[in-house]
Amino acid sequence: MGLMRSALLWGSRNATLRNTLPKFKFVRRAVTRFMPGETIEDALNAAEELRRHTMPTIITHLGENLTHQHEAEAVAQHYLDVLDRIKQRGLDCYVSVKPTQLGLDFSERLCHELSLNIAEQARATGTMMWIDMENSPYVDRTITLFKRLRQQLENVGLCLQSYLVRTEKDLDDLLPLNPSIRLVKGAYAEPAGVVFPTKRDTDEQFYKLSLKLIKAAAKRKAEVGVGTHDLPLIQRIRSAIRQEGIPDSTYEVQMLYGIKREEQLRLRKEGLRVRVLISYGTYWFPWYMRRLAERPANVWFVVKNMFGG
Numbered sequence: 001m002g003l004m005r006s007a008l009l010w011g012s013r014n015a016t017l018r019n020t021l022p023k024f025k026f027v028r029r030a031v032t033r034f035m036p037g038e039t040i041e042d043a044l045n046a047a048e049e050l051r052r053h054t055m056p057t058i059i060t061h062l063g064e065n066l067t068h069q070h071e072a073e074a075v076a077q078h079y080l081d082v083l084d085r086i087k088q089r090g091l092d093c094y095v096s097v098k099p100t101q102l103g104l105d106f107s108e109r110l111c112h113e114l115s116l117n118i119a120e121q122a123r124a125t126g127t128m129m130w131i132d133m134e135n136s137p138y139v140d141r142t143i144t145l146f147k148r149l150r151q152q153l154e155n156v157g158l159c160l161q162s163y164l165v166r167t168e169k170d171l172d173d174l175l176p177l178n179p180s181i182r183l184v185k186g187a188y189a190e191p192a193g194v195v196f197p198t199k200r201d202t203d204e205q206f207y208k209l210s211l212k213l214i215k216a217a218a219k220r221k222a223e224v225g226v227g228t229h230d231l232p233l234i235q236r237i238r239s240a241i242r243q244e245g246i247p248d249s250t251y252e253v254q255m256l257y258g259i260k261r262e263e264q265l266r267l268r269k270e271g272l273r274v275r276v277l278i279s280y281g282t283y284w285f286p287w288y289m290r291r292l293a294e295r296p297a298n299v300w301f302v303v304k305n306m307f308g309g
């Protein structure tokens with residue numbers, strides 16, 4: 001892992017930086033590149049704007065590693081309200097939740113109960129609830145949570161990360177459940193041995209697992225999210241899938257708000273299903289540092305904002 005990337009991922013977990021940096025105006029200005037605003041209204045307005053370009057969305061309320069039951073319950077209640085608002089506005093918009101924002105750190109029971117409430121409300125309002133994947137110590141518990149929910153409901157999806165060596169086995173274990181899966185490369189600092197040694201290996205694994213997922217979904221209806229901004233990789237997947245005679249409509253390319261906007265529109269115009277994930281909330285610092293780590297050149301954008309650019 002590059003030095004800059006390691007430093008940024010270290011920064012994402014540093015409490016002093018988390019409490020200090022968001023107070024600077026130039027940092028707040030720079031964040032707006034990836035986040036339309038801190039409130040749910042900002043996120044829903046951005047979703048409406050994307051709808052004008054026929055692009056559906058996913059929204060996620062930023063936050064992680066909550067330590068108190070009342071905080072986790074407040075997050076769940078927030079999502080219930082959000083689902084009502086999505087319905088009122090007639091948006092094609094999923095929600096995506098982080099298990100540690102729903103109490104996974106201190107109670108698997110509570111986390112399951114709150115996730116189930118959100119997923120049931122999502123079903124009642126005609127949409128889906130996705131479960132984000134956090135860093136590797138949470139993978140087993142997150143998969144257990146997903147399996148329990150999947151036995152109860154169909155409108156639940158899980159994120160898997162191709163940088164983890166274990167993911168292929170996890171996917172094979174999950175496939176008999178006909179799961180909806182979003183595949184991503186993975187955004188966290190992980191110890192050696194847990195993840196593939198090179199980015200090239202991670203990319204190859206992404207290619208292999210996405211084909212496996214899409215072929216499985218072509219046989220039985222399930223949602224597949226190809227969650228990447230890697231355009232050559234998307235092109236490779238697209239060609240391989242077409243060669244198999246499987247239509248592009250079997251999967252969805254999912255990208256983050258503000259990243260490769262032009263390409264999102266281009267892929268959409270070419271007929272691919274493209275969905276954009278919009279994040280919002282006041283607890284954006286760790287998430288933003290992970291976005292900087294994905295492309296350390298983004299740091300120059302922050303610096304430019306420091307000088308009013």
Ligand SMILES: Cc1cc2nc3c(=O)[nH]c(=O)nc-3n(C[C@H](O)[C@H](O)[C@H](O)COP(=O)(O)OP(=O)(O)OC[C@H]3O[C@@H](n4cnc5c(N)ncnc54)[C@H](O)[C@@H]3O)c2cc1C
Nearest residue numbers: 132133159184185186187227228229230254255256291294
């Ligand atoms: C819809 C969605 C949901 C996600 N959910 C999770 C999750 O639950 N758990 C998790 O661990 N990770 C999640 N991620 C993040 C993911 O793991 C990667 O860190 C992120 O997508 C960057 O990797 P990439 O696949 O785009 O490939 P890369 O090879 O890193 O990048 C491909 C191209 O995109 C550009 N790019 C990538 N990131 C940025 C950026 N931040 N700013 C500007 N350009 C960029 C690169 O410069 C390069 O040109 C999610 C990503 C998406 C799109």
